[in-house]
Amino acid sequence: MKKAIFTLSFLMIGIGFLLAQDKFPSHLWHKGNIYGTDGAVYGGEIKYDLENNLVQLKGQTISTFTASNVTYFELFDEVYGGIRKFFSLPYSLNNDYEVPVFFEVLTEGDEIALLCREYIASDSRNMGGYGMMGAYGMNPFYGPQNMVGYKLAFNYYFVTEGRIEKYSLKKKDLFEMLPGHDDELDIFMRKNRLEHDKRGDLLRITAYYNELN
Template sequence: MKNTIKLTILTLGIWIMGMGMTQAQDKFPSQIWHKGNIYDTEGQAFSGLVKYDLDNNLVQLQNETIITFTASNVAYFEIYDELYGGIRKFYSLPYSLNGDYETPVFFEVLTEGKDIALLCREYIATDSRNMGAWGPVGMNPFWGPQNMMGYRLAFNYYFFKDNQIQRYSLKKKDLYDMLPGYDDEISLFMRKNRLEHDKRGDLLRITAYYNELSKN
């Protein structure tokens, strides 16, 4: 009898853990709380559970209460993303999203070197190709397309160079303009490693490689 009870409790525990993971994976990263830190413009650090909203450039801290920060009073924040893995950092930088005037905007920093940094902003897009699909598809550390119930995680990419944030068009010819001076080396690197010019993880590797080349 005792063994049966223990087995039942163990099975129930595994089931609850599995349900928790399923519920977390049924959401996108911006829809769940992550362990993290927020650093304000005064240099003060706040630790707790962090949730971000890039559409409105807000970040929330859940500790004893919930505090909401805007990009105007945050220098940067970092989270540990258990869903996709790894520490992610978001910096508040002046940029004109709508073409009018610059305001503080959150950008995730994917990789940075002495001269160039690769930034991105994620958003949730409608994916008509996967309408009716249930659960996440293709989850991996390099973040290929994520699909959930007809929606997908998408990204806009930017390069910080010459003290300016420049949006990347996702056209291959423009990649060489963003990373000038090493066209042959980058082309060979992409072919050897089967890298695409418009994938998150591939762009990260290409930019990191460029920064290594430009050190010499």
């Protein structure tokens, strides 16, 4: 009987992780519009795949568009809130020749634009005294354990003078990407407790930099 309960609990934990993965924005359908390179506009429920640079439109059938035939698409993200815009821009992802690639635009100004590309990364976290079994009171004798799940992660890019440059997520490189106002940016970041590697904070820092210019 105990073995059956243990097996069921373990199965439910596994299902929980699978369900959690379905909450990522790229796994959901969103209300939005797709703007084709031919000038046509397609509205309805859309789903995007940045890994393969595809966006789909759901109607009576599902239509698939590539970054080559889409200028940009926009959607309302009910999970994370707000309207998000993704533009197709020429870029070399693998140090090869440039191809159309989808980038989400976080903020843009006369000097600098901040783009990003999201991806799903594995996330192994040490649970301390609450291991996979210990958290549920099934077996407290295993001690600290690692639970492997998934998280939403981002690569960030700055655009200046028509060039797209990937950001290393190092603070010193942030000031190189945003030159000329190191002291002002440093004070702004410390005053507002902003980090150099978080999505919302990078958006605020870049928007402030554009105001300075």
